[in-house]
Every structure is written in structure tokens, then in C-alpha cells.
Amino acid sequence: MLDRRLTLSVGINGEATETPPNPHGGHHGPAEGLLKLSLGAIGVVFGDIGTSPLYAFRETFAGHHRLVPDELHVLGVLSLIFWSMMLVVTLKYVTIIMRADNKGEGGSLALLALINRTAQNKRWTKGIVLLGVFATALFYGDSIITPAMSVLSAVEGLTVVESRFGPLVLPIAVGILIGLFMIQSHGTAKVGLLFGPVMLIYFVTLAVLGLVHIAASPWILTALNPWHAVLFFADNPLAAFLAMGSVVLAVTGAEALYADMGHFGRQPIRLSWMAFVLPSLMLNYLGQGAMILGLPADVALKVIENPFFLLAPEQFRLPLVILATAATVIASQAVISGAFSVTQQAIQLGFIPRLRITHTSAGAIGQIYIPVMNWGLMVLVILLVLSFRTSSNLAAAYGIAVSGAMLIDTVLIAVVLVYMWKWSKLAAGALVAVFAVVDLAYFGANLTKVPDGGWFPLLIGLIAFTLLTTWARGRSLMIERMRESAMPIAVFVKSAASSATRVPGTAVFMTSAADGVPHALLHNLKHNKVLHERIVLLTVQIEDVPYSDADRRIKLVDLGQGFWRMIVRYGFMEEPDVPAALAGATECGPVFKMMDTSFFLARQTLLASSRPGMAIWREKLFAWMLRNAESAMEFFKLPTNRVVELGSQVEI
DSSP states (O other): OOOHHHHTOOTTOOOOOOOOOOTTOOOOSOOOOHHHHHHHHHHHTTHHHHTGGGTHHHHHHHSSSOOOOSHHHHHHHHHHHHHHIIIIIIIIIIIIGGGOOBTTBOSHHHHHHHHHHHTTTOTTHHHHHHHHHHHHHHHHHHHHHHHHHHHHHHHTTHHHHOGGGGGGHHHHHHHHHHHHHHTGGGOSHHHHHHHHHHHHHHHHHHHHHHHHHHHHOGGGGGGGSTHHHHHHHHHOHHHHHHHHHHHGGGGTTHHHHHHTHHHHOHHHHHHHIIIIIHHHHHHHHHHHHHHHHTSOHHHHHHHTTSHHHHTSOGGGHHHHHHHHHHHHHHHHHHHHHHHHHHHHHHHHTTSSOOOOOEEOOSSOTTOEEOHHHHHHHHHHHHHHHHHHOSHHHHHTTSSHHHHHHHHHHHHHHHHIIIIISOOOHHHHHHHHHHHHHHHHHHHHHHHTTGGGTTHHHHHHHHHHHHHHHHHHHHHHHHHHHHHHTOOOHHHHHHHHHHHSEEEEEEEEEEOSOSSSOOHHHHHHHHHHOEEEEEEEEEEEEEESSSSOOGGGSEEEEEEETTEEEEEEEEETTSOOOHHHHHHTOOSSSSOOOGGGEEEEEEEEEEEOOSSSSSOHHHHHHHHHHHHTSOOHHHHTTOOGGGEEEEEEEEEO
């Protein structure tokens, strides 16, 4: 099981400290006008759910569990889509979960840190931590499938324009995806300026295309009546249940509303969804349904293979393909950026080893690039496209990761309702039961897709979960073993300060524990037999809040004889910068000068053993992860010519 201390630690850092929750729940997004932020949200937040009309309605009828596109089924599916959006997106995410912000930040890991802080020491805390980690692991599966599914479904529109374009679909889709990953290192700040207007045009196009067909068959609006969903289930419960596996594709991306809350704030996202995105999506779905029901049965069976692009007149289909492709690229970009952001949070919270992170914008904190994550995602996305070959085949793999994450979010929100917001257990239970029934139906229906491709996101999720938990547990064991042999600092200062030769300058010893003597200090004294005039034992702590208060950034303790204990605190959305922190430390002697300061780091070599802790194979996996972690020197921005690394062996 995960040790709670390590779920909130990072790199060579020690335990995270607790801070009181922010009662105001303010966000750290830019303080700009509501309409401007709402436009930005349309461009970034709603890309995934916005591209669902390309395939969600189609897959319900032409996917692996085919339905006859007659009145009963079309109205029933449209009713399921509408009420799924209302219950899952509008009520669950936009209305309720978005209120559970961690000082303005959202997402599974931010929510997990918030719950961890509020409900600490409860018996079920470790189980909740594992659920939150598994939701994060499933997100990585979704991050691979979404770009492949979205781009491929858009490019397939070329076959609607001209059937001879069929052989070009795969090469074009692969080329677009490679180009998308190639530009990540350059940042998306400039391209991001186009996201809002392009998606605005895209959603307006969705609405107009739908309205044209609704105007010809206005009775299609009766599909909003939930009675049609009831009739669908009453007529054929099994078919309706299996259809839920494709209906869930209409709400993929709902979790992005919550995850991106820190960038835009709660109100802009709510305004964009309620006033613009939701109406546009439903108008398009209703338009697809009206078009299908307005055709002869034999024609409808052919049209249902790709109804989205057939909404447009023939002369506008190629521009629609281009616009849809641009929208899917934007949606994919948002998912990739989200993967970078989640990875950064996971590193800071102690679930992933240090990785090289590059900031691509001087003004936007969230604009980051993680090379190993970028190229890993690219390889897997391309392999996925080449293996499944069509978006319809990919649809079998799509949905299970999303529905699994949604189900976990329901469990997490149950904890929030009862333990944070102090709802009565009856009221919370009733609401959670509604969400759970819907989520279980989605997840159960998607489990039937496992043999046809649903195994892929589950496999990715299992691998990611194993890596995340192995790293957290391994870090816990390693710190425990190092503490077992640590000497009390008071004893060391009294004995070593008077006997060792003191030399000019400052020595900073980075240590994960906020007590005891760092191994690097013991090794330095043993081999070099000297101590610097000023010795700082520095621990970087990552707190379970997005941003740490500047006025409590540094904590200093005078240990006597020129020894200082310094604790530097950061939030899990912040980037540790040790030299900058030292520059702000003015109460422990002279100003820190980098040319007079040496940084000592301990590099542990792990020895797998049969001691209780982890299975041998997990110990070896942890050792491999530790060897390949980013250097602490680069991660903490230490000057390269002032760092000394001292090795030691640790048996876990």
C-alpha cells in the first residue's frame, strides 16, 4: 500500500506538511474578463467533448453492437445522449465537482490531495489514495486514445467527399499526429491564440448544420423527453445497455472541465458550457437524428456509417473535413498538454520520478513540455492508429478508461460531500447513487468491448498504476531505511563541530528528511575531513496545495555552531528553484553567493533484498526508475559547477 508520507513527497524531498484549506477556493487563472476567459475555455477545455459528434452517434448504430436506425432507436439514443450530458457533465462535473477545487486547481490529483489533507488519518484514506492514483493511470490510457480517435475520425471524412481518398486516410492521419507531437517542444502559446476562434467557428458550424435538419423535422426535439430512453430500455434492455458503451463517447472530455479549472476559473467554464457548447452539441446530435429519420430505411443504413459529414451539402463537405480536422488537432493538443500537466503534478506529489521539464512560455506557468512523455505518447498513438486502422475499430478501445475514471470520481465526490461539505449521509447517498448507477452502466457496457480493443487502455492503466505505486512505495521504504541509520543532528553538531577543520564558504546538503544527519554530510566528513563555516541542511517540501504562500516559503532553524536547518515549501503546481529560495533567505548569516556555495547531493544505489517491503521484482523496477530519474541538480536548478555528488548504498 502507499505510504501517505510519500504520496506528498518529491524527488529527494521529505514529507509534505499540512496547510489549511483555502476557504475562498479562488483560482490562479489570469484575472481577465469573463467573456475573454470563456472564449479561451472554448478553445482549450471543450475540444475533446466537442469532437464527439464526429463518432458518438455513428458508433451507437454502426459500431460493434449495431442498432437499426428506426424511430424508437434514434429517439432513444438521442434521449440517452441528452440526459447523459445533463447528469454527467452539467450536474456532476459543472455544478458539483467543480466546487471541490484545491485553491482553484482541479483534476484527479488535485482532488486527491484535497481529500488527503481534509480526511487525514481515516481508515479508508489509503484506499482513496489508490483509487485516485488509478484514475490518474487511466488518464494516460485516454491520453493515447483521444488523439488517435479524434484525428482519424476527422480525416475519414475525406472518404465522404471522395471514396478514392480511402487509401490516403491512414498516411494523412499519421502525418498530422507526427506533426502535432513535433511542435510540442516549441510551445503552444502562439498557436493557442487561434484555438478559441477556430473552436468558436467549429461549434457554430455544429449548431447551424443541426438547425438546418431540425427545421425540416422539428418533431425531433421530442427526443429530449427522457420517456424515449425508457421506451428504448423497455423494448430491448440488452441492446439499450450495450448502446450505453457508445453513448458514453458523447461525454468523453467531461473530466477536462474540472482538470482545466485552474487555467480559466469555474465561472468561465460554466458559462461556456451552458450558454454555448451544450446547445451546439445537442443541436448537432438532434440534426443527425432528424436527417437519419428523414431518409428511406435502406438509405439510412448507408448514411449512418458517417452521418456527421453528410449533414453538410456536398460542396461544403471538404471545408467541413478541414474544419473538423483542425478541431481534432486542437482537442489532441489539449489532451497532450493535460498529460504534461498531470505528469508534473504526479512528480511533485511523489508518484513519478523526476523528469526533465521545459517551460515553453515565460508568462504562462502551465505551458510546459516533457520530452520523454511527448515521444512516448507519440510512439503509442502512432502504433494505435496503425494497429486499429479505423476510428470505428478504435471506438471499441475508447470509453472504458473514461467511464472508469468517471466512476472513481463519483467515489471521490462522495468523500467530499460527506467529510468536507458535511452533507447528510442520506442526501449525499441519494445523489451519489444516481451518479453511480449511470457510471456503472457506462463502465459495464464498455467492459463488453474488452476483447475488441478495450484491453488496451486497461493495459496502459495497469502499467501506469504499477509504476506510480512502485515509485511511491519505494521512496517510502528508502527513506525509512535511511532514517534507521541516521544520527541525531544535535549529537553530530556537538561532536563534529569542535573536532573537524572548518573551511571558508557555505555547504548546502540536500536531504529528504527534515531531521537527522544527511548521508552526504557524513560521507563528506569521512572522506574530506573538513566542514564549511556555514552548513545548511536543506529540505524541499511539496505541500498538498497548488501554490504555497510566499510568506511561509522558508522555515529556518538555528542548530548552532554554524549549522542551519532550512525547509523550503512549494505547492504541487510550482517549480522548485533552490538558488532563488536561498537568495530570499536573509536570516542565516551573509547573503548566499553561488560562487562561495557548494551543493552536496546523495546518490543512492539500491540493493534489492528479501526484507519486508516490496516484491523483489518491484524493488528492481524501483531501482531502475531511480537510476533513470532526472538529476536533482537540474530539477532544483542548482548551478552545474557547484554540485558534488556522493554515493551510498541502500538496501530495501
